[in-house]
Amino acid sequence: MTLHCAFIGFGKSTTRYHLPYVLNRKDTWHVAHIFRRHAKPEEQAPHYSHIHFTSDLDEVLGDPQVKLVIVCTHADSHFEYAKRALEAGKKCAG
Numbered sequence: 001m002t003l004h005c006a007f008i009g010f011g012k013s014t015t016r017y018h019l020p021y022v023l024n025r026k027d028t029w030h031v032a033h034i035f036r037r038h039a040k041p042e043e044q045a046p047h048y049s050h051i052h053f054t055s056d057l058d059e060v061l062g063d064p065q066v067k068l069v070i071v072c073t074h075a076d077s078h079f080e081y082a083k084r085a086l087e088a089g090k091k092c093a094g
Contacts, residue, residue: 002030004065008057008081008094009072010036010043018072023047033060057081061088070094 005022007014014034022029033052034043043053054060061069061084069085071078071094078094085092 002028003068004030004032004063005068005070006033006035006060006063006066007031007070007072008035008060008085010034010040010053011072013072014070015042018070032063032066035060057084061085061090067091068093 007019019031022031031051033054034048035054035057037055039053039055042048043051060066068091069081071081071085071092073081073094082092082094
């Protein structure tokens with residue numbers, strides 16, 4: 001079984017800690033989307049080619065395949081993002 005997930009945030013917490021771990025477990029994890037406010041050049045890296053990057057949070061939360069949303073943003077925005085994910089029927093970590 002593969003768990004389809006999405007990340008909110010594409011900063012150091014995502015790129016150095018959480019995402020490398022998840023990408024090494026392709027047999028059980030699939031990163032479908034990464035929501036970020038602004039595009040970054042790092043998104044073009046080959047190891048991210050299967051991930052859909054977007055600045056539209058509704059697009060991420062509206063994807064019925066995504067079961068888990070991982071919030072990797074500054075502490076002051078965790079609550080709002082987690083609340084929106086839960087209201088969309090997603091499991092949430094962060």
